[in-house]
């Protein structure tokens with residue numbers, strides 16, 4: 027039996043329609059709030075309206091008087107219910123300062139939305155009525171809103187820590203070398219950028235239900251989560267429920283984008299209250315509530331410096347971050363800047379590298395992973411700064427990039443930050459993107475408009491990118507102090523009737539894993555993908571897994587599926603060989619039939635082998651019945667997808683309105699399992715990144731009140747502001763996994779933000795505008811033009 | 820309060836609290852959980868249904884306001900002969916990912932095409948402005964809607 031190294035069956039690579047769709051299109055799919063749980067009590071959380079305050083008194087009398095309210099609890103009432111504070115899995119340094127984060131605040135509140143009491147009632151409406159009746163007296167404390175104020179320590183939020191600075195994390199392999207490079211550089215670019223806070227806003231808010239079995243001690247936790255497996259371990263520890271008694275189920279999950287990658291107060295609360303009350307306890311988040319109760323993304327100030335020679339060839343890159351953690355640590359809050367720490371030199375060949383991050387607490391909602399987590403931030407800094415360098419050198423933005431790309435012959439590339447980039451060929455992607463956008467013609471049109479004195483300005487912006495995906499080699503995670511591994515598990519089972527069951531630990535929330543995994547297995551086995559069932563998202567069915575984030579599912583989870591399939595084929599071939607009285611090494615499996623190579627007619631269908639494995643009447647000596655295999659795959663390296671995006675914008679000088687006119691994206695995620703799904707991921711990612719560039723911002727006033735709590739004020743892009751994008755691909759397989767895949771979930775979001783912002787600045791540069799903060803709202807654009815022209819517009 | 824209405828062709832009579840939102844009545848009392856809730860300010864369109872043939876945000880109506888109305892929810896579209904053409908188009912164009920916005924998006928699209936059969940891509944985009952999707956970037960949704968129209 028030959029084990030093939032590359033996918034060959036012809037199903038991988040097809041744009042197959044998704045098997046997930048019919049249930050979602052008809053309302054048959056069950057999301058969190060759709061679950062019917064007889065006898066369930068509803069929870070409503072009373073939340074702090076203040077960013078920083080001590081709690082002087084909580085009066086629950088009126089709430090308890092509401093008919094249907096079962097109980098009201100304060101932080102003090104529940105203090106004994108926790109085995110520990112909410113977990114943070116990523117203590118990035120040994121001396122990192124970390125405040126206790128309790129599901130219900132004890133004594134003081136640290137951000138608007140902090141939970142101060144919970145009302146338990148027999149319906150969601152009554153729970154809300156009860157919450158209205160809880161009266162809390164606060165004494166206000168000065169709120170720390172900006173990261174600069176936080177850093178100054180004038181007001182220390184968590185007194186016990188003595189400072190707002192949580193940690194400093196440097197990565198400077200050769201400090202003297204970096205200094206010397208800057209001292210000798212012809213060009214020294216220094217830029218400072220701010221990543222505003224973003225609200226992830228999946229269309230489904232969060233939701234939780236804990237269903238106890240008080241007599242045998244079992245507990246089922248339903249949650250709209252990306253991470254049922256991690257949640258099971260963490261929640262069990264936090265509430266003190268033995269892990270083997272806990273089962274976590276993620277029903278259909280309506281998007282996550284990183285914000286459902288947490289262990290949230292409400293999950294822990296529902297568990298504790300279900301233990302107390304012995305009946306199901308549930309909570310569904312409201313959208314306005316989500317604005318301050320669910321983690322936010324980005325929120326960092328970055329300074330990036332480039333040292334380059336007279337031609338613009340990079341000599342060194344130095345990045346310094348000040349990152350906003352918010353009031354507490356969520357699950358991986360402190361680690362998010364580290365996910366970008368290695369990529370501030372982008373896809374450029376740079377000998378010397380320096381990165382430092384300082385992270386501070388503020389009186390705002392905790393931050394955590396948001397689509398791309400760390401990598402969009404890094405890409406933004408280097409890609410914006412490369413445009414500034416191009417200007418300084420006097421070349422076009424594409425030229426400065428081409429000059430500095432890591433040459434193809436240098437792969438695998440030892441990066442100056444200590445990574446090994448698996449494979450890459452960057453120039454073709456940029457060339458193709460320029461072709462798609464008609465670069466030369468657009469440049470000419472731009473010049474014509476400028477010459478004619480038009481008030482409608484065109485701007486072209488490039489962003490090339492490389493990201494590090496496929497989180498992650500467990501050993502590397504250990505070196506970063508992360509509290510878990512990065513492997514993924516898979517089981518492939520051939521049932522007696524030759525239908526296939528696949529169990530995956532990679533938990534989907536919209537990505538299409540069922541379709542993609544079926545295709546991988548069907549490709550190898552030669553069966554119809556519709557004959558493959560993919561099971562997931564329930565720790566009783568799929569007990570082992572590390573879930574979905576960081577574009578890891580295909581390169582880690584998909585590889586596990588491929589390898590488990592291989593292993594099942596190996597076993598099946600032993601049985602087939604026995605049936606054919608042949609040598610297993612002489613067999614090959616094509617289109618679902620084992621045949622003896624070079625001997626026409628000597629064949630047995632996989633279906634007969636499957637049935638023989640089930641009856642076990644006549645198996646080779648020593649072989650166990652049944653056909654199944656389980657594989658846990660720990661990747662040897664990250665994968666490094668890359669690409670080039672170009673945005674064309676038009677800005678109305680009178681109104682400051684930025685319109686996207688055209689957009690070209692050429693991405694390389696290695697081999698593609700389902701190009702249709704790839705395209706969908708790119709579309710959605712690009713629009714989400716454009717959202718950050720032009721519209722989205724969690725706006726806080728100086729008291730720490732969020733002014734963008736609903737979807738009327740927080741501007742998630744709609745169909746009306748977006749356009750049809752032009753997509754293409756190059757294919758550079760990853761040598762680190764047998765499928766040759768890299769990951770595509772975050773690419774669009776990583777590339778589009780800097781592409782659009784570079785285009786905005788490019789459009790206004792001739793007016794004297796050199797910088798623009800995000801989001802580039804009409805007001806900000808107008809003000810930049812006015813400032814550039816000394817208020818003369 | 821007693822109300823009586825037609826939902827997906829079936830006559831329903833029920834006793835509802837006057838403050839019950841139509842979307843909660845459909846979901847919690849009738850068990851029609853296909854209609855989703857994505858916000859509390861009538862901004863997202865996830866809850867879009869057809870009321871007397873017109874698209875409406877069911878979080879923006881009280882159940883009592885629907886007394887006597889004829890309502891279609893996502894559950895009322897597919898029949899024995901398969902998916903509704905708009906559902907089929909969404910499937911074929913890969914116009915959904917997580918699927919949370921999808922029931923509302925499909926209902927809004929049906930009503931849009933019905934009302935303005937000759938829309939171009941820009942018209943579809945304007946027409947769906949009140950329905951947010953965080954996953955798809957809209958390109959394939961527009962494609963799906965245009966494919967049904969012709």
Ligand code: FES
Pocket residue numbers: 855856857858859860861862863864865866867876877878879
């Ligand atoms: S639920 Fe958002 S508009 Fe109705």
Ligand code: FES
Pocket residue numbers: 229280281536914915916917918919920921951952953954955
């Ligand atoms: S498909 Fe997820 S919100 Fe539209």
